Every structure is written in C-alpha cells, then in structure tokens.
Amino acid sequence: MLKDLVVQNRSYRRFYQEVAVDMDTLRELVDLARLSASGANRQPLKYLLSCEAERNALIFQHLAWAGYLVDWPGPVEGERPSAYILILGDTEISRSSGVDHGIAAQSILLGATEKGLGGCIIASIQREKLCEALGIDPRYEILLALALGKPKERVVVDPVGPEGDIKYWRDSEGVHHVPKRALDEIIVG
Numbered sequence: 001m002l003k004d005l006v007v008q009n010r011s012y013r014r015f016y017q018e019v020a021v022d023m024d025t026l027r028e029l030v031d032l033a034r035l036s037a038s039g040a041n042r043q044p045l046k047y048l049l050s051c052e053a054e055r056n057a058l059i060f061q062h063l064a065w066a067g068y069l070v071d072w073p074g075p076v077e078g079e080r081p082s083a084y085i086l087i088l089g090d091t092e093i094s095r096s097s098g099v100d101h102g103i104a105a106q107s108i109l110l111g112a113t114e115k116g117l118g119g120c121i122i123a124s125i126q127r128e129k130l131c132e133a134l135g136i137d138p139r140y141e142i143l144l145a146l147a148l149g150k151p152k153e154r155v156v157v158d159p160v161g162p163e164g165d166i167k168y169w170r171d172s173e174g175v176h177h178v179p180k181r182a183l184d185e186i187i188v189g
C-alpha cells in the first residue's frame, strides 16, 4: 500500500488545469506536513496556499520546469497546476529549516497522490521576485514550491541503463521516463 503510493507519487508537470483543487484539500495536505518530523521539533515551516487563477498565474511565472527537457519551457496554459503550496521557512523561529521542508513536501505529495492528485517539488524559483509579487513578509524565506493538480501525463520509472544516465526524458508518445538506480547500487554496505 505505501509502496504503491510511493511508486505512483512521481513528479507530474502537466495537469488538467480545469480540475480545481480547493482550499480545504490544501489545508488537509498541510496538516500532513504539520504532523511530520521536524529537527528538534522546532517546526519552522509555514505555508502559503494558492488555488485561485490569478495567484496561480503569478506563482507560475516565477518557477522553472524540468531542466533536462531543454526544448520544453513548461506546461502550456490549460495544463498548468490548479494549486500550489509554497513551503516557507520562518527565520524568526529558526535560521535554517534543515531537511524539514523535504519531509514536509513528501508528506504533502503522498497525501495528494492518495487523493488521486499529483504534483511536483520545485526548488528552481525566482525567490526574490516571487516574495515581492506575493508581498511575503521578509521573515519568511521561500524554500520550495509544490505544484499540484490532476495529472495529465503518464510517468514511468525505468532502471538506469549501463551508461549511467539519470536524466529524465519524454518519449514520442509524451510518456515521461524517470531512470532510477538499482537497489544493489545504492546499498553500499
């Protein structure tokens, strides 16, 4: 069951934009992050939620998508995320959020997957510009953006080939392939 969720929880970057993700759903997902582990239990993470077209558009323009797909500038209008959760670090609680935001992101995305949604962690963000555009208080730093929606693409996991290439790629049918290293390669002792 958990393995099924983990396997299904791929990075999705194309969505049925017309399928809304409402605020209650986003709050439920953040509640999973709230209950997750936090270094020294300091809980420095705060969240900014967006599921409304104008705010979504504002966030979208400050994100970079799928660096390895060099000919693909990101999802077209109509295939963009229906919602976002921005994970913020509250610097008045802690100067560094350690790895808390990675754990929070995974909890949120597993919860989204369980609900038939999907998403993508995005760290490539024009942070200063986005902070300014959203009027985010300087005490918060943007750590990650989670794009969310109903996935409109198929993503499959492949074994990394003998050449060792880990770059994801998209085939002629539009299926997104993600090479993953073998279990025996990653267990070193």
Ligand SMILES: Cc1cc2nc3c(=O)[nH]c(=O)nc-3n(C[C@H](O)[C@H](O)[C@H](O)COP(=O)(O)O)c2cc1C
Pocket: 009, 010, 011, 012, 013, 064, 065, 066, 067, 120, 121, 122, 123, 124, 125, 155, 168, 178
């Ligand atoms: C910390 C982190 C930052 C990421 N940043 C981006 C990003 O800026 N843009 C993007 O399109 N994908 C981003 N991703 C998604 C990765 O590209 C993706 O996890 C990887 O290709 C493996 O695919 P999978 O999530 O389906 O296993 C990020 C993932 C992580 C964990």
